[in-house]
Amino acid sequence: xxxxxxxxxxxxxxxxxxxxxxxxxxxxxxxxxxxxxxxxxxxxxxxxxxxxxxxxxxxxxxxxxxxxxxxxxxxxxxxxxxxxxxxxxxxxxxxxxxxxxxxxxxxxxxxxxxxxxxxxxxxxxxxxxxxxxxxxxxxxxxxxxxxxxxxxxxxxxxxxxxxxxxxxxxxxxxxxxxxxxxxxxxxxxxxxxxxxxxxxxxxxxxxxxxxxxxxxxxxxxxxxxxxxxxxxxxxxxxxxxxxxxxxxxxxxxxxxxxxxxxxxxxxxxxxxxxxxxxxxxxxxxxxxxxxxxxxxxxxxxxxxxxxxxxxxxxxxxxxxxxxxxxxxxxxxxxxxxxxxxxxxxxxxxxxxxxxxxxxxxxxxxxxxxxxxxxxxxxxxxxxxxxxxxxxxxxxxxxxxxxxxxxxxxxxxxxxxxxxxxxxxxxxxxxxxxxxxxxxxxxxxxxxxxxxxxxxxxxxxxxxxxxxxxxxxxxxxxxxxxxxxxxxxxxxxxxxxxxxxxxxxxxxxxxxxxxxxxxxxxxxxxxxxxxxxxxxxxxxxxxxxxxxxxxxxxxxxxxxxxxxxxxxxxxxxxxxxxxxxxxxxxxxxxxxxxxxxxxxxxxxxxxxxxxxxxxxxxxxxxxxxxxxxxxxxxxxxxxxxxxxxxxxxxxxxxxxxxxxxx
Numbered sequence: 001x002x003x004x005x006x007x008x009x010x011x012x013x014x015x016x017x018x019x020x021x022x023x024x025x026x027x028x029x030x031x032x033x034x035x036x037x038x039x040x041x042x043x044x045x046x047x048x049x050x051x052x053x054x055x056x057x058x059x060x061x062x063x064x065x066x067x068x069x070x071x072x073x074x075x076x077x078x079x080x081x082x083x084x085x086x087x088x089x090x091x092x093x094x095x096x097x098x099x100x101x102x103x104x105x106x107x108x109x110x111x112x113x114x115x116x117x118x119x120x121x122x123x124x125x126x127x128x129x130x131x132x133x134x135x136x137x138x139x140x141x142x143x144x145x146x147x148x149x150x151x152x153x154x155x156x157x158x159x160x161x162x163x164x165x166x167x168x169x170x171x172x173x174x175x176x177x178x179x180x181x182x183x184x185x186x187x188x189x190x191x192x193x194x195x196x197x198x199x200x201x202x203x204x205x206x207x208x209x210x211x212x213x214x215x216x217x218x219x220x221x222x223x224x225x226x227x228x229x230x231x232x233x234x235x236x237x238x239x240x241x242x243x244x245x246x247x248x249x250x251x252x253x254x255x256x257x258x259x260x261x262x263x264x265x266x267x268x269x270x271x272x273x274x275x276x277x278x279x280x281x282x283x284x285x286x287x288x289x290x291x292x293x294x295x296x297x298x299x300x301x302x303x304x305x306x307x308x309x310x311x312x313x314x315x316x317x318x319x320x321x322x323x324x325x326x327x328x329x330x331x332x333x334x335x336x337x338x339x340x341x342x343x344x345x346x347x348x349x350x351x352x353x354x355x356x357x358x359x360x361x362x363x364x365x366x367x368x369x370x371x372x373x374x375x376x377x378x379x380x381x382x383x384x385x386x387x388x389x390x391x392x393x394x395x396x397x398x399x400x401x402x403x404x405x406x407x408x409x410x411x412x413x414x415x416x417x418x419x420x421x422x423x424x425x426x427x428x429x430x431x432x433x434x435x436x437x438x439x440x441x442x443x444x445x446x447x448x449x450x451x452x453x454x455x456x457x458x459x460x461x462x463x464x465x466x467x468x469x470x471x472x473x474x475x476x477x478x479x480x481x482x483x484x485x486x487x488x489x490x491x492x493x494x495x496x497x498x499x500x501x502x503x504x505x506x507x508x509x510x511x512x513x514x515x516x517x518x519x520x521x522x523x524x525x526x527x528x529x530x531x532x533x534x535x536x537x538x539x540x541x542x543x544x545x546x547x548x549x550x551x552x553x554x555x556x557x558x559x560x561x562x563x564x565x566x567x568x569x570x571x572x573x574x575x576x577x578x579x580x581x582x583x584x585x586x587x588x589x590x591x592x593x594x595x596x597x598x599x600x601x602x603x604x605x606x607x608x609x610x611x612x613x614x615x616x617x618x619x620x621x622x623x624x625x626x627x628x629x630x631x632x633x634x635x636x637x638x639x640x641x642x643x644x645x646x647x648x649x650x651x652x653x654x655x656x657x658x659x660x661x
Contacts (some may be wrong), residue, residue: 011576013319014172015312016199017047018232020249020263021270023239025059027073032057032078035095036085039271043089045274046312048166051201052095053249054123054179055107056350057082060205061241064136066098066105073101079110080152085116090310092164096203096658099186101149101158104139109176109203111164113307118164120149123178125186131207131245134180139646160188163197163302166309166397168507171279171417173197173304179204182219182233193227194293195302198282200229205236206235213265216250225257228285228292230277238268256282260319276312276319284571300618321580323589324558325565326627338511341504341626345496346380348624352494353469359387364489365394365407365414365421366537369505370497372413372529374473376512379417389657393466394421397458399430399451400443401537409529412631416522425608426454448538452488459492468492472621476503479605479620479631480564481554482613490616498623499630501564506530554609555602556592563606568629569636573654574648577605582659600656607652611645 019042021034035052042050054060057078058071065071075097086093092113099108106122108268122141126134141160149158154644166172175192182189184200189200200223206216216233224231226526237249242365250264253275262276263553286292328334361378365371378392396410414421430450439446461472472492476499484490497505513526534550534557541547554560562581566572572580584590592598618633618641630636 002531004656007265011579012171012278012281012283013276013312013317014166014169014199014230014275015046015048015274015318016230016253017042017045017050017272018234018251018253018263018510019050019052019270019272020234020237020251021052021056022237023059024242025055025061025239026044026065026074026239027059028057028078029073029081031059032081035078035082038270039082039086039089039091039093041272042274043091045272045318046315047091047274048312049092049174049199049201049232050094051203051232051234052093053095053234054109054203054205055098055236056095056203057097059240059245060247061245062098063133064137065534067610072098072100072105082150083112084113086112090114092118092166092174092307092309092582094201094203096178096205097545098138099151100146104143105137106141106144107134107138108199109178111113111162111176111305111307111311117151117154117156118305118307119162120151120533121162121176121178122158123181124160125180125538132180152389157303157305159303161302162305163192163195164307165306166307169279169309171198172429174201174637176201176203177278178199178202179206179235182223186419187223188227189231190227191222193229198229199232199277200224201225201232201234202249203234205240205247206250208248208250208265213248213250217252217259217262220252220254221259224254228256228289229469230255230282232274237271238266245347246279253277256285258442260401270466274318276317277362278319278570280572280576281570286385286481288571316586317580317583321587321589323562323584324503325569326504326561326583327507334507335511335515338508339515341448341500341619342377342380342508343624344624345377345500346384349377349381349471349494349496350384352622353381353385356469356493358465358467358469359385359395359490360391361471362393362463362466362468363471363473364455364459365396365410366402367371367410367413367529368406368537369397369509369529369534370473370475370478371410372526373500373505373509374471374496374510375413375417375419376509378471378617379419389418392419393462393468394419395424395453395459395462396421397424397426399426399455399538400447401451401535401541401546403404403537404544405532405539406537409525409532413522413525413529415518416525417632424458426451426458443539448536449485449488451538452485452536452633456485456488456491463493472623473497475500475502475505476629476631477557477560477564479617480568480613481560481609482616483550483554483609484616486616490620492621495621495623498620498632499625499627501629502534503561514595555605556594557587558591559594559599559602560606562590563603565629567610568631574603576651578655578659596656596659600652603652604649607645607648607653611643611648614639614643 175197
């Protein structure tokens with residue numbers, strides 16, 4: 001998937017555009033010229049599917065002029081001109097115009113490509129309220145003649161039952177509707193989606209009112225999510241008559257509940273919005289969502305029209321790439337997300353305690369990020385249940401690799417939170433066990449796991465003694481990569497961080513420091529925990545400093561989480577994940593200065609560890625699901641522990657070789 005390879009054919013992207021050229025009411029020749037100019041600009045940008053507003057050829061606000069033969073004839077001439085001028089462009093173009101069919105006038109969307117009229121879709125629902133008067137001028141689409149019409153010398157499919165499939169792109173099927181069709185219950189686009197349309201297009205002429213843009217945004221965003229589709233919305237802009245209303249040229253491209261691109265409204269100049277939509281993501285979610293499909297709907301029968309599109313030119317992906325997919329970039333939204341997640345963790349642990357008839361918890365506190373978050377959740381749970389924080393029994397269990405910094409932070413944090421802490425030095429017991437094993441003395445995996453398993457054994461036994469629940473600390477990233485000791489820190493009665501990735505753990509701890517503990521002595525301790533290198537501290541330190549760093553083994557956590565999210569959430573192939581990571585690298589979105597080779601190496605390690613670690617996930621303890629990605633064997637992720645990961649590795653290697661060219 002080199003820079004000069006097709007984004008569409010190789011990576012599953014489709015480049016869509018929406019244009020709002022400046023119009024002049026009833027100036028068909030001028031409007032057609034502006035449309036052709038916009039098509040040219042879109043072609044230069046590599047657009048494959050392009051939408052124009054409702055009645056773009058004549059202007060929407062023509063009023064009673066729509067019944068004048070002069071204007072209807074001019075509209076056909078305008079369509080002929082656009083068809084001729086765009087004949088050399090293999091782009092699917094949708095534009096609005098009035099069309100007289102069978103002694104009725106219909107508000108239509110003409111769909112064109114390569115000099116051919118692929119089909120004409122009439123508007124289904126005609127508003128006749130407040131400032132709208134369409135029932136006076138147009139016939140509704142369901143009264144259109146069945147079959148097809150003769151238009152500009154071509155036999156053209158006509159009706160509300162048309163879908164447009166792009167050849168060579170089995171996931172790309174387009175459904176078209178017009179303005180009011182979006183706003184009604186059981187909208188046309190819903191039936192189109194159930195019939196297979198993945199790209200829904202609405203040609204609109206929606207006037208501006210205070211708050212209306214927010215409602216349009218909500219509609220487009222939510223409908224793309226409900227329909228598991230991309231949604232292209234384009235509305236009429238400057239040049240429409242402002243006798244009684246104003247049009248702002250609102251344009252949006254949404255994908256499965258997320259706005260990808262949006263134009264500024266009320267602009268003086270023509271507007272073109274371009275975005276690459278990810279067809280693979282849409283296909284994945286439709287495969288996974290067992291409740292999505294026509295079996296329970298009334299989608300009806302649609303006629304499928306085939307169309308050809310060119311590949312977009314080589315160049316940068318026209319799509320935002322989030323380098324931290326688990327963490328919202330907006331600070332206010334991030335704070336809200338952290339508040340919700342922390343509350344869910346607290347509620348989950350509270351529910352587990354209530355269900356088990358227990359009011360005490362036991363956990364190990366190392367002074368690292370994960371155990372710090374678990375300790376904060378445990379304290380919050382006691383507050384939630386109106387129980388004393390003394391019911392949280394924390395233990396710090398220094399071993400061979402424990403540093404003064406982490407131990408000091410663990411002690412200070414418990415003191416500031418009002419939680420009792422006991423110190424249990426595990427080195428004597430671990431040495432005895434290593435002697436029993438006749439261990440040679442090297443700092444190998446046995447040396448490490450003896451410590452991890454002893455800590456877990458101690459916590460479970462202490463919980464039995466106290467009638468308590470053992471709270472686990474491991475996070476989602478470590479669970480995915482198997483960075484935990486089987487039957488060691490891998491186990492607990494309840495894993496409060498089980499679906500919180502490492503990148504988000506950082507923000508949660510910082511949120512508690514800034515919002516819940518601001519100005520307290522505990523705040524400073526949390527800040528130091530955040531600055532401490534991530535380490536299991538199972539190997540002896542070097543001059544008091546950590547020498548075993550997690551990221552040296554499993555890779556930078558920002559990359560691990562960047563790989564984890566699309567791999568699980570969208571089922572993306574490794575080659576595409578590598579391409580996206582390389583695009584993020586080129587844009588300077590990561591914290592680390594990686595090379596393509598670095599991205600490839602850490603993704604290969606991610607895949608190797610992910611497939612090799614399923615046996616640990618198969619018997620993972622319970623924990624609260626807080627996001628869309630979870631690896632619970634009882635909930636979201638079921639996979640045999642002996643699955644062959646070679647096809648995924650081969651896909652990665654093929655993509656890496658291509659990207660290197």
